[in-house]
Amino acid sequence: MIKCDLHTHSICSDGRYSPKDIVIMAKDRNLDYIALTDHDTLTGIPEAILEADTLKVNFIPGIELSTEHNGESIHVLGFFTKENYNNEELHKVLEAFKEKRIERAYKIIDNLKKFHNIDIDINKVLSNGKDTIARPHIAKAIIDAGYPYDHEYIFENFIGNDCKAYVPSTKVTTTEGIKLLKEFNALVFLAHPVLVKKTSIEDLLELGFDGLEAIYFRNKPKETKRFFKIAKDRNLYISCGSDCHGIPNDVRHGNVGDVNIPDDENVLHMLRWLKLQG
Numbered sequence: 001m002i003k004c005d006l007h008t009h010s011i012c013s014d015g016r017y018s019p020k021d022i023v024i025m026a027k028d029r030n031l032d033y034i035a036l037t038d039h040d041t042l043t044g045i046p047e048a049i050l051e052a053d054t055l056k057v058n059f060i061p062g063i064e065l066s067t068e069h070n071g072e073s074i075h076v077l078g079f080f081t082k083e084n085y086n087n088e089e090l091h092k093v094l095e096a097f098k099e100k101r102i103e104r105a106y107k108i109i110d111n112l113k114k115f116h117n118i119d120i121d122i123n124k125v126l127s128n129g130k131d132t133i134a135r136p137h138i139a140k141a142i143i144d145a146g147y148p149y150d151h152e153y154i155f156e157n158f159i160g161n162d163c164k165a166y167v168p169s170t171k172v173t174t175t176e177g178i179k180l181l182k183e184f185n186a187l188v189f190l191a192h193p194v195l196v197k198k199t200s201i202e203d204l205l206e207l208g209f210d211g212l213e214a215i216y217f218r219n220k221p222k223e224t225k226r227f228f229k230i231a232k233d234r235n236l237y238i239s240c241g242s243d244c245h246g247i248p249n250d251v252r253h254g255n256v257g258d259v260n261i262p263d264d265e266n267v268l269h270m271l272r273w274l275k276l277q278g
Contacts, residue, residue: 002261004033007241012044014134016246019044023051029257033271037062040097041132042085061085066169067177072198076177078186090184101133104167111165116158120145135159178208189239192216194223211237215261217254237270
């Protein structure tokens with residue numbers, strides 16, 4: 001069994017832990033590998049690398065891009081080496097994504113007022129995020145404003161994907177997202193396939209993914225088994241992720257190290273390649 005977590009979030013997107021904290025938790029839990037995959041940003045990577053080098057932790061720079069396919073939000077994980085993530089052109093693209101997310105936050109806040117009579121201050125939302133602004137920052141602002149809802153209720157009833165106040169995070173297609181990451185030599189994985197509803201996983205994988213997040217915190221055993229088979233049949237890499245956000249009492253995400261991956265030669269090859277290339 002390989003103890004690793006290749007899907008975590010920090011305060012640089014919508015997590016509650018610092019990049020440094022993520023690495024420290026990986027060390028404390030004796031993980032073999034840890035990746036930081038904040039939404040649409042790489043700004044937390046230098047801090048994480050510095051701490052990983054200090055603690056002698058195998059760290060993989062990553063990102064989770066928000067894309068759209070078939071009218072559905074599809075998340076794409078990209079894994080880099082320590083050398084190829086820090087590219088000026090890539091950072092310019094991601095900076096544009098950041099601005100779009102701020103525009104999205106304004107629209108969601110308008111919708112919350114229009115459809116649910118929930119009135120929150122955009123400045124409170126922006127102050128909740130260090131870099132990438134996402135829906136958990138809006139949820140926190142709602143709670144901080146004194147409305148009697150918890151994080152889960154807010155997502156299920158107000159800002160979840162099928163709710164009236166919801167606004168898609170980006171108009172980047174999944175094909176464009178995959179192409180972007182591959183331009184900068186990332187290995188590209190389909191994130192949490194268990195959450196995809198409108199398109200078959202097999203059809204999505206035809207878009208050019210290198211791998212599949214076959215092990216995910218919210219999977220049931222039969223789902224993990226199915227995703228493993230799909231990946232094996234297509235000779236794709238396999239990854240695993242807790243999708244840690246560090247939110248108290250969070251039933252939608254795990255914590256650092258809550259998932260592990262079988263001692264599989266295909267997986268080992270991927271992990272060693274990323275580490276050695278960096």
